[in-house]
Amino acid sequence: MPPALSVRELAYAYGEHRALDGLTFEVQTGELFGLLGPNGGGKTTLFRIVTTLMPPSAGSAAVLGHDTTTEPEAVRRSLGVVFQQPALDAELTVRENLRFHGILVGLGGTELNARTDALLGVFGLSDRAGDRVKTLSGGLTRRADLARGLLHRPALLLLDEPTTGLDPTARRELWAALARLRRDEGTTIVVATHLMEEAERCDRVAILDRGRLVALGEPAALTAELGDETLWLESKDAAALASVLHDQFGLDSRLVGSAVMVEAEDAPAVLARVYAAFPEHVTSATVRRPTLDDVFAARTGRAFEVGASKLDVAQTSHLEPHPVTR
Amino acid sequence: MIAVIHALWRREITKFLRDRSRLIGALLQPLGFWVLLGLGFYGTFQMPGATEVGYLEYLYPGIIALILLFTAIFSTISVVQERQEGFLQAALVAPVPRTTIVLGLVSGGTTLAVAEAVLFLLLAPLVGLTPGVVGLLVVIAAVVLMALAFTALGFTIAWRLDTTRGFHAVMNLFLLPMWFLSGAFFPADGVPAVLRWVMYANPAFYGVAAIRQGLYLPAEAPGVGLPLAATLGVSLAFAIGVLALAVWTVRRPLFAST
Numbered sequence: 001m002p003p004a005l006s007v008r009e010l011a012y013a014y015g016e017h018r019a020l021d022g023l024t025f026e027v028q029t030g031e032l033f034g035l036l037g038p039n040g041g042g043k044t045t046l047f048r049i050v051t052t053l054m055p056p057s058a059g060s061a062a063v064l065g066h067d068t069t070t071e072p073e074a075v076r077r078s079l080g081v082v083f084q085q086p087a088l089d090a091e092l093t094v095r096e097n098l099r100f101h102g103i104l105v106g107l108g109g110t111e112l113n114a115r116t117d118a119l120l121g122v123f124g125l126s127d128r129a130g131d132r133v134k135t136l137s138g139g140l141t142r143r144a145d146l147a148r149g150l151l152h153r154p155a156l157l158l159l160d161e162p163t164t165g166l167d168p169t170a171r172r173e174l175w176a177a178l179a180r181l182r183r184d185e186g187t188t189i190v191v192a193t194h195l196m197e198e199a200e201r202c203d204r205v206a207i208l209d210r211g212r213l214v215a216l217g218e219p220a221a222l223t224a225e226l227g228d229e230t231l232w233l234e235s236k237d238a239a240a241l242a243s244v245l246h247d248q249f250g251l252d253s254r255l256v257g258s259a260v261m262v263e264a265e266d267a268p269a270v271l272a273r274v275y276a277a278f279p280e281h282v283t284s285a286t287v288r289r290p291t292l293d294d295v296f297a298a299r300t301g302r303a304f305e306v307g308a309s310k311l312d313v314a315q316t317s318h319l320e321p322h323p324v325t326r
Numbered sequence: 327m328i329a330v331i332h333a334l335w336r337r338e339i340t341k342f343l344r345d346r347s348r349l350i351g352a353l354l355q356p357l358g359f360w361v362l363l364g365l366g367f368y369g370t371f372q373m374p375g376a377t378e379v380g381y382l383e384y385l386y387p388g389i390i391a392l393i394l395l396f397t398a399i400f401s402t403i404s405v406v407q408e409r410q411e412g413f414l415q416a417a418l419v420a421p422v423p424r425t426t427i428v429l430g431l432v433s434g435g436t437t438l439a440v441a442e443a444v445l446f447l448l449l450a451p452l453v454g455l456t457p458g459v460v461g462l463l464v465v466i467a468a469v470v471l472m473a474l475a476f477t478a479l480g481f482t483i484a485w486r487l488d489t490t491r492g493f494h495a496v497m498n499l500f501l502l503p504m505w506f507l508s509g510a511f512f513p514a515d516g517v518p519a520v521l522r523w524v525m526y527a528n529p530a531f532y533g534v535a536a537i538r539q540g541l542y543l544p545a546e547a548p549g550v551g552l553p554l555a556a557t558l559g560v561s562l563a564f565a566i567g568v569l570a571l572a573v574w575t576v577r578r579p580l581f582a583s584t
Contacts, residue, residue, distance in 0.1 A: 052419065053418060054580060073421055077421045079419060081415075081416065081419050083415045084411075085410075085411030087412060087415040088413060089337065089341070091344055091345070092341070096340070099333075100337055101416060101420075103332075104333065104417055104420040106421060148416065149416070
């Protein structure tokens with residue numbers, strides 16, 4: 001059986017800008033697969049190619065073995081897509097929207113009605129079916145849009161930052177709905193996100209940066225590579241601190257922006273020794289369990305920045321850092 | 327394929343009927359134009375040659391064209407936004423040919439435009455125009471062709487643009503001048519040669535002329551001076567041409583040129 005999604009040496013350039021630069025990975029049937037990356041990482045470009053909206057500059061992508069360039073019709077039949085902005089008509093009711101999109105994907109008659117009713121039930125929308133979409137909350141609209149993407153029982157569901165603009169409760173409900181969907185229909189799900197919390201829910205995650213794959217694997221395995229704890233030291237001169245750590249303590253560290261990340265077996269003890277020796281170098285220190293953020297930082301040497309959405313990360317990260325008092 | 331076209335068509339009609347402001351706006355604005363301009367030029371307008379035609383009467387076929395233009399613009403301008411963050415995103419990745427999407431949306435917009443124009447046609451007797459059955463059929467044919475052309479044109483423009491502001495700019499710089507120079511406003515006979523050739527090169531000129539000819543049948547329409555076969559023929563060619571352009575436009579890959 002071919003993989004649900006297969007991407008080979010995929011490249012795309014907007015003029016001089018390389019949005020995708022030789023990307024290769026596979027998503028197996030039944031997986032919940034995360035695409036994690038900052039804005040500009042290449043997620044949107046990857047989605048446009050996989051959804052057959054544009055051909056790649058080089059390389060190939062295939063959905064269930066169907067090439068996106070040569071067999072776009074077969075790819076579209078296998079794909080359900082949920083975009084960042086709901087693809088619903090605000091003036092039409094939920095049921096009218098589902099009916100309309102059902103016809104677009106080739107359904108009709110009693111089959112469409114039955115499928116619509118079933119999805120309304122799965123997503124807790126049955127009592128709002130007759131309401132116009134513009135009267136729904138953001139969370140309900142998102143669930144209606146998810147139902148819209150699932151009408152034709154796609155083998156592969158693509159979600160492009162599906163929780164954008166949702167409050168934490170609505171986010172949790174959306175993920176609960178996705179869990180039910182996996183259980184009931186076995187749908188393979190690929191979700192693009194810049195939220196660590198969401199990426200850590202996935203079976204496997206691909207971390208993208210500037211169109212390249214910087215990490216691929218199970219979230220727990222990726223973070224485990226950084227040890228049990230990581231020590232973050234902020235300094236006015238991070239580069240100097242890093243070289244001091246190396247020369248005098250024999251510690252390997254990584255420079256990430258204005259901070260130094262140290263992988264240490266016993267982080268609090270290391271911190272105590274470093275701080276005792278160089279109190280003037282260290283302006284703040286944090287010891288925490290490694291996150292996918294840290295994996296990104298360790299692999300790219302840059303902090304995981306999501307631009308305007310940075311606030312989202314701070315609000316929803318369930319892995320609270322443990323500040324160490326000095 | 328027919329089911330998809332029908333679904334898209336029905337969506338256009340449903341949305342239009344639910345939006346009262348649009349329902350009224352597309353009809354009232356041209357009506358206001360007609361009354362104000364008609365009365366404003368009432369005393370000064372003079373047809374070239376000996377024919378006596380009041381300005382309200384002269385302007386009447388042009389107002390039909392304006393209704394068609396406005397309705398086409400209103401029903402296609404939403405494409406700009408819907409393609410980027412609305413239902414069209416999903417339509418583009420649905421397993422249906424893009425041509426189907428064009429035909430569905432354009433047929434919906436055309437239907438609305440024709441319906442509005444037909445409502446306005448009820449006012450024809452007010453300016454003494456009482457066409458017979460043949461005349462009415464000619465008018466309807468010309469109206470349908472023009473509605474189709476304007477809707478397909480609006481759709482093509484909206485598809486290529488990323489902002490509704492851009493659409494408004496195109497409307498002001500291109501679509502409205504197209505109407506001004508269609509013979510709706512003033513006849514081609516009395517203007518300087520350069521402007522006359524611009525008018526002859528404007529496909530909308532032939533649509534307005536065909537509507538005018540239908541309204542006066544079996545008599546000769548004032549200020550046209552072309553056979554009906556020519557005006558209807560050019561209108562048909564224009565409609566087919568723009569529709570083909572719309573189909574060609576949506577079949578090109580999105581984003582590729584950006």
